[in-house]
Amino acid sequence: SQQGEEDPQALSIQEGENATMNCSYKTSINNLQWYRQNSGRGLVHLILIRSNEREKHSGRLRVTLDTSKKSSSLLITASRAADTASYFCATDKRGSSNTGKLIFGQGTTLQVKP
Amino acid sequence: DVKVTQSSRYLVKRTGEKVFLECVQDMDHENMFWYRQDPGLGLRLIYFSYDVKMKEKGDIPEGYSVSREKKERFSLILESASTNQTSMYLCASRPDRVETQYFGPGTRLLVL
Numbered sequence: 681s682q683q684g685e686e687d688p689q690a691l692s693i694q695e696g697e698n699a700t701m702n703c704s705y706k707t708s709i710n711n712l713q714w715y716r717q718n719s720g721r722g723l724v725h726l727i728l729i730r731s732n733e734r735e736k737h738s739g740r741l742r743v744t745l746d747t748s749k750k751s752s753s754l755l756i757t758a759s760r761a762a763d764t765a766s767y768f769c770a771t772d773k774r775g776s777s778n779t780g781k782l783i784f785g786q787g788t789t790l791q792v793k794p
Numbered sequence: 795d796v797k798v799t800q801s802s803r804y805l806v807k808r809t810g811e812k813v814f815l816e817c818v819q820d821m822d823h824e825n826m827f828w829y830r831q832d833p834g835l836g837l838r839l840i841y842f843s844y845d846v847k848m849k850e851k852g853d854i855p856e857g858y859s860v861s862r863e864k865k866e867r868f869s870l871i872l873e874s875a876s877t878n879q880t881s882m883y884l885c886a887s888r889p890d891r892v893e894t895q896y897f898g899p900g901t902r903l904l905v906l
Binding site for chain 1: 899902
């Protein structure tokens with residue numbers, strides 16, 4: 681079963697605008713990660729936020745985590761055409777052994793128009 | 795940089811054929827994973843391995859097996875390919891005590 685659900689499924693914006701995508705999950709977690717996938721390629725890790733953190737920044741990326749609502753958001757500021765990709769959240773379920781099993785959401789497809 | 799490679803980018807096979815997908819990582823990672831990715835379903839874990847010769851079933855292991863004879867190599871085997879196994883297959887690896895997974899470029903498999 682899918683742990684994460686992402687919203688929206690697709691997002692189209694103009695270059696320079698900000699893009700926000702959301703992820704909801706069902707169980708308690710150790711951490712939540714965001715990955716990016718360019719068309720037809722593998723996934724690339726973007727950022728990890730732990731369950732005791734509320735906000736994290738990395739360059740133009742800002743991630744928030746609300747464990748009471750079991751949700752996270754990824755904000756990409758000042759978007760560029762090169763940000764066009766699919767974005768996935770992935771959770772590491774609390775209480776699981778150290779196998780590193782991640783449960784991925786269905787992803788948000790972002791298109792940034794030049 | 796971590797490098798995870800997969801043996802083929804595209805593969806076309808016939809129903810009933812035995813299919814091998816290979817994944818190699820060059821960073822001595824203990825853990826390796828096989829996922830399949832389908833539109834609207836995201837990534838689903840097929841099998842993972844946390845050490846040489848060790849494996850555990852993921853969420854959708856039916857119709858698949860795996861082999862890990864060497865630390866750097868993790869093979870996914872489709873014993874008798876079926877059309878519903880047409881998909882994108884992604885391999886990933888991860889060292890112990892690090893949560894981030896490193897992905898290969900993927901193999902797009904078409905079973906006719």
